[in-house]
Amino acid sequence: MKILTRIWTPIDFDRDGKFSDCLRVPYSSDKSAYGWIPIPIVAIRNGPGRTAVLFGGSHGDEYEGQLALMNLARSLRQEDVVGRLIIIPSLNFPAVKAGRRLSPLDNGNLNRTFPGNALGSPTQMIAHYVSDVLLPMADLAVDLHSGGFSLDYVQCAVLRPGRNEEETKQVLELAEVFGAPVTVISSGSTGGGATTLNAVSRELGVPTITTELGGGATLSPSGVRLAEDGIRRLCKHFGTTPRIEVPPTTGTVLMEIPGSEYHIYAEAEGLFEPAVQVGEDVVEGQFAGRLHSFDDPLKEPRELRFPKTGRVASRRFPSLTARGDSLFELMRPRRKVG
Incomplete structure (x- = not known):
């Protein structure tokens, strides 16, 4: 029942x-x-x-x-x-x-x-x-x-x-x-x-x-x-x-937001240094920020680049980051209404 x-x-x-x-x-x-x-x-x-x-x-x-x-x-x-x-x-x-x-x-x-x-x-x-x-x-x-x-x-x-x-x-x-x-x-x-x-x-x-x-x-x-x-x-x-x-x-x-391809995800843990803010328009390939290793101070940080052209809908707020965290989410103008 x-x-x-x-x-x-x-x-x-x-x-x-x-x-x-x-x-x-x-x-x-x-x-x-x-x-x-x-x-x-x-x-x-x-x-x-x-x-x-x-x-x-x-x-x-x-x-x-x-x-x-x-x-x-x-x-x-x-x-x-x-x-x-x-x-x-x-x-x-x-x-x-x-x-x-x-x-x-x-x-x-x-x-x-x-x-x-x-x-x-x-x-x-x-x-x-x-x-x-x-x-x-x-x-x-x-x-x-x-x-x-x-x-x-x-x-x-x-x-x-x-x-x-x-x-x-x-x-x-x-x-x-x-x-x-x-x-x-x-x-x-x-x-x-x-x-x-x-x-x-x-x-x-x-x-x-x-x-x-x-x-x-x-x-x-x-x-x-x-x-x-x-x-x-x-x-x-x-x-x-x-x-x-x-x-x-x-x-x-x-x-x-079409899907996961409009995200940047962290591929490693570290300290996230964003280069753009929420609401900014960006283009594919644009520099998005860096992910710094806190285990190895001499290791060059990972450079992050936007996978698509769009506008930043969200970004990770804490700098401390784990693998799999969403660092940026992009949106684009709606292509089809209805």
């Missing part, structure tokens, strides 16, 4: 009002045999209408989305909403409390765990609850990310093409409304994209906008503003908050 979920909450998602409580994830430990882990959640419902579900904190070291959603949750009143709005600023709460990408409870990477497992570890249970409970309620989903500790990332929206032309057209329209300076269209073929929240929502037919809002495990004020303004525009456009004031969008530039 299929188990829907082991997570529970006092919040009734079908009840009108503005409510703040938490999801309760069962977790038995040495110090708490029958305990549960809280995941803060705010639900606002005001009569019939569509449902928007907003997520932040899938990775605990990504802060812009968490702060933007907390600001939004405090500012919105029940009368601002038509239908239902569900806000979860710290989806992987154990990772958020620890300031880590991965959960300290099970070393789980939440955005590489979907669709999850109702009988699994805490991270797997959270992914399953999103996949089997929250997303099936949703008409729109937003999943806010940043580069975290290991990456500096251009501020952008990220989306997947839909299952058909009409779904693709819908998410492209939403990207224009969100209004990030750049929108990256990704097939999800690299980086574990088949096990992300975006991948599950696509299979469910839920239009979803993901973001990258900064990096280096710092807080970018402009990234927070982009997230807040973009979500407000989306919710107004979608009819969930039709009466709120929103700043106008300046549009977006469509880019794509």
